[in-house]
Amino acid sequence: MMKKVLVGLSGGVDSAVAAYLLKEQGFDVTCCFMRNWDSYANNDIEGNPTIQDDICPQEQDYLDAKAVADHLGLELQRIDFIQEYWNDVFMTFLSEYEKGRTPNPDILCNKYIKFDAFFEYAMKNGFDYVATGHYCSNQELNDYMYLTKAADQNKDQTYFLCQINEKALKKTLFPLGTLTKTEVRAIAQKLHLDSVSSKKDSTGICFIGERNFRQFLSNYLPSQEGDIIDIDSGKKLARHIGVLYYTIGQRKGLHIDQEKGPWFVCGKDVKKNILFVCRTDHKQWLYSDSCLVKGINWLVPDPYQIPTSVGCKFRYRQPDQPVQIQLISNDSVLVTYPQKIASVTVGQEAVFYDHHICLGGGVIEEVYIDNEDLNTKILNSYQEKRFGNN
Numbered sequence: 530m531m532k533k534v535l536v537g538l539s540g541g542v543d544s545a546v547a548a549y550l551l552k553e554q555g556f557d558v559t560c561c562f563m564r565n566w567d568s569y570a571n572n573d574i575e576g577n578p579t580i581q582d583d584i585c586p587q588e589q590d591y592l593d594a595k596a597v598a599d600h601l602g603l604e605l606q607r608i609d610f611i612q613e614y615w616n617d618v619f620m621t622f623l624s625e626y627e628k629g630r631t632p633n634p635d636i637l638c639n640k641y642i643k644f645d646a647f648f649e650y651a652m653k654n655g656f657d658y659v660a661t662g663h664y665c666s667n668q669e670l671n672d673y674m675y676l677t678k679a680a681d682q683n684k685d686q687t688y689f690l691c692q693i694n695e696k697a698l699k700k701t702l703f704p705l706g707t708l709t710k711t712e713v714r715a716i717a718q719k720l721h722l723d724s725v726s727s728k729k730d731s732t733g734i735c736f737i738g739e740r741n742f743r744q745f746l747s748n749y750l751p752s753q754e755g756d757i758i759d760i761d762s763g764k765k766l767a768r769h770i771g772v773l774y775y776t777i778g779q780r781k782g783l784h785i786d787q788e789k790g791p792w793f794v795c796g797k798d799v800k801k802n803i804l805f806v807c808r809t810d811h812k813q814w815l816y817s818d819s820c821l822v823k824g825i826n827w828l829v830p831d832p833y834q835i836p837t838s839v840g841c842k843f844r845y846r847q848p849d850q851p852v853q854i855q856l857i858s859n860d861s862v863l864v865t866y867p868q869k870i871a872s873v874t875v876g877q878e879a880v881f882y883d884h885h886i887c888l889g890g891g892v893i894e895e896v897y898i899d900n901e902d903l904n905t906k907i908l909n910s911y912q913e914k915r916f917g918n919n
Contacts, residue, residue: 531557534702535651536660537643538562538598538605540590542725543662543705545597546713549720550704551660552601559656561606562594565614565642565736573737576744586738596724610646614736617641623749629799630876631776633689636890638735640692640826648697658700665690665887666706667698673830674699676887681709688845691880691890692826743774743782755802757785760795760907761811763914764788769804772797778815778872796907805907816869817896817903822879825860825891832859832889840882841866843873843893849882860891875904 536548538560552558564587568577579586591607598605618637625632643661651659663686664679674695679685705713717726733739743752752771759766767785769775775782779794783806795814796805807814829835833856840849841864850870855863864879873879873896880890896903 531555532657533557533559533655534658534660535606535647535654535656536560537647537662538594539662539731540593540597540725540728541662541731542714542717542722542728543664545594545601545662545722545725546708546716547660547662547704548597548603549601549716549722551702552603554704556658556702559604559606560594560598561608561647561651562591563608563610563642563647563736564591565610565618565638566738567611570611571615571619572748573740573745575748576741576746578739578741587736593724593728597722600720600722608647608650610642613646614638614642617645618735625876626746626750626773628876629772629797631874632876633878634737635689635735636692636878639690642736644690644693644697644701648700652700658702659697660702660704662705663690663703664705664708664710665703667701667703668886669699671830676828677706678882678885678887679703679705680707683846684710687882687887688842688878688880688890691828691878691887694826695828698828743770746774753802755804757783757804757806758911759788759792760805760807760814760910763911766792766806772799772802772804775804777874796904798908798911803911805911812871814903814907815871817873817898818869819863819865819897819900820873820879820893821857821861821895821897822864822891823861823894825862825889827860827889829888832856835881835888836883839888840884842880842882843870844877854881862891869898 534551534556538544548558548560595605618641621637622632622634648659664681664684665687666677668675668677676687678687750773754768754770756765757767757769766788775794777794780791783792785792791809792806795807837853839854841852852864852866875893875896877893878890879893881888
Protein backbone atom coordinates (compact mmCIF):
# COMPACT_ATOMS: atom_id res chain seq x y z
CA MET A 530 0.00 0.00 0.00
CA MET A 531 1.39 3.42 -0.98
CA LYS A 532 2.39 5.72 1.88
CA LYS A 533 0.39 8.95 2.06
CA VAL A 534 2.33 12.21 2.04
CA LEU A 535 1.04 15.75 2.60
CA VAL A 536 3.33 18.23 0.83
CA GLY A 537 3.39 21.87 1.86
CA LEU A 538 2.98 23.53 -1.54
CA SER A 539 3.90 27.21 -1.25
CA GLY A 540 3.60 28.42 -4.81
CA GLY A 541 7.37 28.37 -5.28
CA VAL A 542 9.63 26.18 -7.37
CA ASP A 543 11.16 24.16 -4.52
CA SER A 544 7.97 22.69 -3.08
CA ALA A 545 6.62 22.11 -6.61
CA VAL A 546 9.61 19.94 -7.55
CA ALA A 547 9.42 18.21 -4.15
CA ALA A 548 5.83 17.18 -4.90
CA TYR A 549 6.79 15.89 -8.35
CA LEU A 550 9.73 13.84 -7.02
CA LEU A 551 7.60 12.19 -4.34
CA LYS A 552 4.97 11.24 -6.91
CA GLU A 553 7.70 9.73 -9.08
CA GLN A 554 8.98 7.77 -6.08
CA GLY A 555 5.61 6.07 -5.71
CA PHE A 556 4.05 7.98 -2.81
CA ASP A 557 0.38 8.86 -2.62
CA VAL A 558 0.85 12.63 -2.74
CA THR A 559 -1.59 15.32 -1.61
CA CYS A 560 -0.63 18.98 -1.64
CA CYS A 561 -1.60 21.63 0.89
CA PHE A 562 -1.36 25.41 0.63
CA MET A 563 -1.07 27.20 3.98
CA ARG A 564 -2.51 30.67 4.48
CA ASN A 565 -1.06 32.14 7.66
CA TRP A 566 -1.40 35.91 7.33
CA ASP A 567 -4.32 38.27 6.70
CA SER A 568 -3.03 41.78 5.96
CA TYR A 569 -6.32 43.58 6.59
CA ALA A 570 -7.23 41.68 9.75
CA ASN A 571 -3.68 42.09 11.09
CA ASN A 572 -3.41 45.84 10.32
CA ASP A 573 -0.56 45.20 7.87
CA ILE A 574 -0.92 48.56 6.10
CA GLU A 575 2.20 50.74 6.45
CA GLY A 576 5.18 49.30 4.60
CA ASN A 577 3.01 46.91 2.57
CA PRO A 578 3.72 47.68 -1.11
CA THR A 579 0.93 45.43 -2.41
CA ILE A 580 -1.93 46.40 -0.09
CA GLN A 581 -3.85 48.01 -2.99
CA ASP A 582 -3.14 45.29 -5.57
CA ASP A 583 -6.11 43.50 -7.11
CA ILE A 584 -4.48 40.15 -6.28
CA CYS A 585 -2.27 40.03 -3.21
CA PRO A 586 1.02 38.07 -3.44
CA GLN A 587 -0.35 35.39 -1.09
CA GLU A 588 -3.34 34.78 -3.36
CA GLN A 589 -1.05 34.72 -6.38
CA ASP A 590 1.05 32.10 -4.61
CA TYR A 591 -2.10 30.02 -4.15
CA LEU A 592 -2.95 30.33 -7.85
CA ASP A 593 0.62 29.28 -8.74
CA ALA A 594 0.39 26.32 -6.35
CA LYS A 595 -2.95 25.32 -7.87
CA ALA A 596 -1.47 25.48 -11.36
CA VAL A 597 1.35 23.16 -10.24
CA ALA A 598 -1.02 20.69 -8.56
CA ASP A 599 -3.30 20.63 -11.60
CA HIS A 600 -0.33 20.12 -13.92
CA LEU A 601 0.94 17.20 -11.83
CA GLY A 602 -2.53 15.73 -11.37
CA LEU A 603 -2.46 16.13 -7.59
CA GLU A 604 -5.12 17.21 -5.11
CA LEU A 605 -4.56 20.61 -3.49
CA GLN A 606 -6.01 21.37 -0.08
CA ARG A 607 -6.06 24.83 1.46
CA ILE A 608 -5.85 25.46 5.18
CA ASP A 609 -5.54 28.54 7.41
CA PHE A 610 -3.22 28.82 10.40
CA ILE A 611 -3.71 32.57 10.74
CA GLN A 612 -4.52 32.50 14.46
CA GLU A 613 -1.68 30.09 15.26
CA TYR A 614 0.78 32.23 13.32
CA TRP A 615 -0.33 35.39 15.11
CA ASN A 616 -0.21 33.84 18.60
CA ASP A 617 2.90 31.70 18.35
CA VAL A 618 5.08 33.36 15.73
CA PHE A 619 4.17 37.03 15.34
CA MET A 620 3.53 37.89 19.00
CA THR A 621 6.87 36.31 19.92
CA PHE A 622 8.47 38.25 17.07
CA LEU A 623 7.05 41.56 18.35
CA SER A 624 7.88 40.79 21.98
CA GLU A 625 11.53 40.22 21.07
CA TYR A 626 11.74 43.46 19.09
CA GLU A 627 10.21 45.38 22.01
CA LYS A 628 13.16 44.21 24.09
CA GLY A 629 15.60 45.51 21.48
CA ARG A 630 16.46 41.99 20.33
CA THR A 631 16.58 40.58 16.80
CA PRO A 632 14.48 37.40 16.42
CA ASN A 633 14.35 35.10 13.40
CA PRO A 634 10.77 34.66 12.13
CA ASP A 635 11.69 31.79 9.79
CA ILE A 636 12.87 29.68 12.72
CA LEU A 637 9.70 30.50 14.68
CA CYS A 638 7.57 29.69 11.65
CA ASN A 639 9.16 26.27 11.18
CA LYS A 640 8.86 25.50 14.88
CA TYR A 641 5.24 26.50 15.41
CA ILE A 642 3.59 26.25 12.00
CA LYS A 643 5.21 23.93 9.46
CA PHE A 644 6.42 21.30 11.92
CA ASP A 645 3.73 21.73 14.57
CA ALA A 646 0.32 22.97 13.37
CA PHE A 647 0.75 21.68 9.81
CA PHE A 648 2.38 18.44 10.97
CA GLU A 649 -0.38 17.73 13.50
CA TYR A 650 -3.02 18.45 10.86
CA ALA A 651 -1.40 15.86 8.58
CA MET A 652 -1.13 13.21 11.29
CA LYS A 653 -4.76 13.69 12.37
CA ASN A 654 -5.93 13.33 8.79
CA GLY A 655 -4.38 9.97 8.04
CA PHE A 656 -1.10 10.93 6.39
CA ASP A 657 2.04 8.89 7.01
CA TYR A 658 4.45 11.73 6.28
CA VAL A 659 4.71 15.44 5.61
CA ALA A 660 7.14 16.85 3.08
CA THR A 661 8.58 20.29 2.32
CA GLY A 662 10.86 21.92 -0.23
CA HIS A 663 13.61 22.64 2.30
CA TYR A 664 17.21 22.07 1.31
CA CYS A 665 18.30 19.60 3.98
CA SER A 666 18.16 15.88 4.72
CA ASN A 667 17.43 13.57 7.62
CA GLN A 668 19.21 10.36 8.48
CA GLU A 669 18.20 7.65 10.94
CA LEU A 670 20.94 6.07 13.04
CA ASN A 671 20.32 3.72 15.98
CA ASP A 672 16.58 4.51 15.91
CA TYR A 673 17.15 8.26 16.13
CA MET A 674 16.43 10.67 13.27
CA TYR A 675 19.14 13.28 12.75
CA LEU A 676 18.85 16.51 10.76
CA THR A 677 21.68 16.75 8.23
CA LYS A 678 22.96 19.35 5.79
CA ALA A 679 21.89 19.55 2.15
CA ALA A 680 24.14 18.68 -0.77
CA ASP A 681 23.81 22.29 -1.94
CA GLN A 682 25.79 24.07 0.76
CA ASN A 683 24.80 27.47 -0.62
CA LYS A 684 21.14 26.65 -0.02
CA ASP A 685 21.38 24.49 3.11
CA GLN A 686 18.48 25.43 5.43
CA THR A 687 19.24 23.40 8.54
CA TYR A 688 19.86 26.71 10.34
CA PHE A 689 16.16 27.53 10.04
CA LEU A 690 15.08 24.03 11.14
CA CYS A 691 17.06 23.79 14.38
CA GLN A 692 13.97 24.24 16.60
CA ILE A 693 11.80 21.47 15.15
CA ASN A 694 11.27 18.30 17.18
CA GLU A 695 12.50 14.79 16.45
CA LYS A 696 8.94 13.43 16.40
CA ALA A 697 8.18 15.56 13.33
CA LEU A 698 11.61 14.94 11.84
CA LYS A 699 10.97 11.17 11.87
CA LYS A 700 7.90 11.63 9.69
CA THR A 701 9.17 14.32 7.32
CA LEU A 702 10.54 13.82 3.82
CA PHE A 703 13.01 16.28 2.26
CA PRO A 704 13.16 15.37 -1.45
CA LEU A 705 15.55 18.22 -2.33
CA GLY A 706 18.29 17.20 0.08
CA THR A 707 20.52 15.73 -2.64
CA LEU A 708 19.84 18.38 -5.30
CA THR A 709 21.20 21.81 -6.10
CA LYS A 710 19.01 24.81 -6.79
CA THR A 711 20.14 24.77 -10.42
CA GLU A 712 19.01 21.16 -10.76
CA VAL A 713 15.65 21.95 -9.15
CA ARG A 714 14.96 24.78 -11.60
CA ALA A 715 16.01 22.55 -14.50
CA ILE A 716 13.49 19.89 -13.40
CA ALA A 717 10.73 22.50 -13.18
CA GLN A 718 11.54 23.79 -16.66
CA LYS A 719 11.63 20.28 -18.12
CA LEU A 720 8.19 19.61 -16.62
CA HIS A 721 6.87 22.93 -17.98
CA LEU A 722 5.86 24.13 -14.53
CA ASP A 723 5.61 27.59 -16.01
CA SER A 724 3.99 29.26 -12.99
CA VAL A 725 7.05 28.59 -10.81
CA SER A 726 10.06 27.53 -12.90
CA SER A 727 11.45 31.07 -13.21
CA LYS A 728 9.80 32.56 -10.14
CA LYS A 729 12.30 34.32 -7.88
CA ASP A 730 12.85 33.04 -4.36
CA SER A 731 10.93 34.74 -1.58
CA THR A 732 13.15 36.91 0.61
CA GLY A 733 10.48 38.52 2.78
CA ILE A 734 9.18 37.69 6.23
CA CYS A 735 8.00 34.08 6.47
CA PHE A 736 4.38 33.87 5.17
CA ILE A 737 4.07 37.68 5.24
CA GLY A 738 6.21 38.64 2.26
CA GLU A 739 8.25 41.63 1.13
CA ARG A 740 7.85 44.69 3.35
CA ASN A 741 9.51 48.02 4.08
CA PHE A 742 10.59 46.61 7.42
CA ARG A 743 10.65 49.78 9.51
CA GLN A 744 7.28 50.94 8.22
CA PHE A 745 5.90 47.44 8.72
CA LEU A 746 7.02 47.36 12.36
CA SER A 747 5.48 50.79 12.93
CA ASN A 748 2.05 49.16 12.48
CA TYR A 749 2.63 47.37 15.78
CA LEU A 750 5.49 49.08 17.65
CA PRO A 751 5.32 52.91 17.79
CA SER A 752 8.52 54.60 16.71
CA GLN A 753 10.31 56.95 19.08
CA GLU A 754 13.16 59.12 17.88
CA GLY A 755 16.39 59.27 19.84
CA ASP A 756 20.11 60.02 19.63
CA ILE A 757 22.74 58.14 17.67
CA ILE A 758 25.97 58.31 19.68
CA ASP A 759 29.56 57.62 18.62
CA ILE A 760 30.71 55.21 21.32
CA ASP A 761 34.35 56.34 21.01
CA SER A 762 33.80 60.08 21.44
CA GLY A 763 30.40 60.16 23.13
CA LYS A 764 29.35 62.67 20.48
CA LYS A 765 25.80 62.87 19.15
CA LEU A 766 25.93 62.21 15.39
CA ALA A 767 22.30 62.06 14.26
CA ARG A 768 18.79 60.98 15.21
CA HIS A 769 17.32 57.51 14.86
CA ILE A 770 13.65 56.56 14.44
CA GLY A 771 13.61 54.00 17.26
CA VAL A 772 16.27 51.64 18.61
CA LEU A 773 13.93 48.69 18.07
CA TYR A 774 14.31 49.05 14.31
CA TYR A 775 18.08 48.52 14.18
CA THR A 776 20.27 45.46 14.55
CA ILE A 777 23.85 44.97 15.70
CA GLY A 778 26.32 45.28 12.83
CA GLN A 779 23.88 47.26 10.68
CA ARG A 780 25.59 49.72 8.36
CA LYS A 781 22.91 50.99 5.98
CA GLY A 782 20.04 53.30 6.83
CA LEU A 783 21.75 55.22 9.65
CA HIS A 784 21.73 58.57 7.80
CA ILE A 785 24.83 59.91 9.54
CA ASP A 786 25.89 62.75 7.25
CA GLN A 787 27.98 65.13 9.35
CA GLU A 788 30.79 62.67 10.13
CA LYS A 789 32.60 60.44 7.64
CA GLY A 790 31.95 56.71 8.07
CA PRO A 791 31.16 53.98 7.39
CA TRP A 792 29.33 53.59 10.71
CA PHE A 793 28.06 50.37 12.29
CA VAL A 794 25.46 49.81 15.01
CA CYS A 795 27.33 48.34 17.97
CA GLY A 796 24.95 48.72 20.94
CA LYS A 797 21.58 49.86 22.26
CA ASP A 798 20.19 51.42 25.41
CA VAL A 799 16.55 50.40 25.05
CA LYS A 800 15.42 52.16 28.24
CA LYS A 801 16.99 55.51 27.28
CA ASN A 802 16.35 55.02 23.54
CA ILE A 803 19.99 55.55 22.54
CA LEU A 804 21.65 53.87 19.56
CA PHE A 805 25.43 53.45 19.72
CA VAL A 806 27.62 53.27 16.63
CA CYS A 807 31.29 52.81 15.89
CA ARG A 808 33.37 53.89 12.93
CA THR A 809 34.81 51.33 10.55
CA ASP A 810 38.32 51.80 12.04
CA HIS A 811 37.01 51.10 15.57
CA LYS A 812 35.06 47.92 14.87
CA GLN A 813 36.43 46.26 17.99
CA TRP A 814 33.14 47.26 19.62
CA LEU A 815 31.40 44.68 17.45
CA TYR A 816 33.59 41.74 18.46
CA SER A 817 32.92 39.19 21.17
CA ASP A 818 34.72 36.06 22.35
CA SER A 819 31.85 34.14 24.01
CA CYS A 820 28.10 34.08 24.45
CA LEU A 821 25.33 32.45 26.46
CA VAL A 822 22.79 30.42 24.47
CA LYS A 823 19.50 29.33 26.04
CA GLY A 824 16.35 27.51 25.02
CA ILE A 825 18.34 25.00 22.98
CA ASN A 826 16.38 22.38 21.08
CA TRP A 827 18.81 19.47 20.90
CA LEU A 828 18.46 17.17 17.90
CA VAL A 829 20.52 14.40 19.47
CA PRO A 830 19.57 11.58 21.88
CA ASP A 831 21.79 12.87 24.70
CA PRO A 832 23.23 16.43 24.76
CA TYR A 833 25.76 15.34 27.38
CA GLN A 834 27.41 13.15 24.73
CA ILE A 835 28.01 16.07 22.35
CA PRO A 836 31.68 16.87 21.72
CA THR A 837 32.92 20.04 23.38
CA SER A 838 34.43 21.24 20.10
CA VAL A 839 31.73 21.85 17.47
CA GLY A 840 30.87 24.14 14.60
CA CYS A 841 28.43 27.00 15.08
CA LYS A 842 26.49 29.36 12.82
CA PHE A 843 25.50 32.65 14.46
CA ARG A 844 23.59 33.68 11.31
CA TYR A 845 22.40 32.05 8.11
CA ARG A 846 24.99 31.43 5.36
CA GLN A 847 27.84 32.02 7.79
CA PRO A 848 30.51 29.30 7.51
CA ASP A 849 30.60 27.03 10.55
CA GLN A 850 32.69 28.75 13.22
CA PRO A 851 34.88 26.55 15.45
CA VAL A 852 33.70 26.95 19.05
CA GLN A 853 33.86 25.29 22.44
CA ILE A 854 30.62 24.58 24.28
CA GLN A 855 30.11 24.03 28.00
CA LEU A 856 26.72 22.70 29.10
CA ILE A 857 25.18 24.72 31.91
CA SER A 858 21.85 22.87 31.86
CA ASN A 859 19.91 20.63 29.49
CA ASP A 860 19.06 23.59 27.26
CA SER A 861 21.78 26.18 28.01
CA VAL A 862 25.43 26.41 27.02
CA LEU A 863 28.32 28.82 27.31
CA VAL A 864 29.91 29.17 23.88
CA THR A 865 33.51 30.36 23.55
CA TYR A 866 35.35 30.99 20.30
CA PRO A 867 39.12 31.01 19.82
CA GLN A 868 38.93 33.82 17.28
CA LYS A 869 36.80 36.87 18.07
CA ILE A 870 33.64 37.10 15.96
CA ALA A 871 31.80 40.26 14.87
CA SER A 872 28.10 41.00 15.28
CA VAL A 873 27.00 38.03 17.38
CA THR A 874 23.56 39.38 18.20
CA VAL A 875 21.26 38.88 21.18
CA GLY A 876 17.93 37.40 20.09
CA GLN A 877 19.31 35.61 17.07
CA GLU A 878 19.91 31.87 16.87
CA ALA A 879 23.15 29.98 17.45
CA VAL A 880 23.02 26.63 15.65
CA PHE A 881 25.52 23.86 16.38
CA TYR A 882 26.99 21.27 14.01
CA ASP A 883 29.12 18.16 14.13
CA HIS A 884 30.29 18.26 10.53
CA HIS A 885 27.14 17.51 8.43
CA ILE A 886 24.87 16.78 11.42
CA CYS A 887 22.83 19.64 12.91
CA LEU A 888 22.99 19.17 16.68
CA GLY A 889 20.33 21.80 17.46
CA GLY A 890 20.15 25.47 18.26
CA GLY A 891 19.01 28.09 20.73
CA VAL A 892 18.65 31.82 21.27
CA ILE A 893 21.66 34.03 22.02
CA GLU A 894 20.86 35.62 25.39
CA GLU A 895 24.08 37.46 26.27
CA VAL A 896 27.27 38.32 24.39
CA TYR A 897 30.63 38.74 26.17
CA ILE A 898 34.08 40.15 25.62
CA ASP A 899 36.78 39.47 28.21
CA ASN A 900 34.14 38.05 30.60
CA GLU A 901 32.05 41.23 30.46
CA ASP A 902 28.65 41.64 28.82
CA LEU A 903 29.41 43.51 25.59
CA ASN A 904 26.38 45.80 25.59
CA THR A 905 26.89 46.63 29.28
CA LYS A 906 30.50 47.51 28.48
CA ILE A 907 29.28 49.88 25.76
CA LEU A 908 26.77 51.52 28.12
CA ASN A 909 29.40 51.92 30.84
CA SER A 910 31.86 53.42 28.38
CA TYR A 911 29.28 55.99 27.34
CA GLN A 912 28.49 56.87 30.95
CA GLU A 913 32.19 57.38 31.68
CA LYS A 914 32.56 59.73 28.70
CA ARG A 915 29.37 61.57 29.63
CA PHE A 916 30.47 61.98 33.25
CA GLY A 917 33.92 63.14 32.10
CA ASN A 918 32.37 65.71 29.78
CA ASN A 919 30.32 67.07 32.66
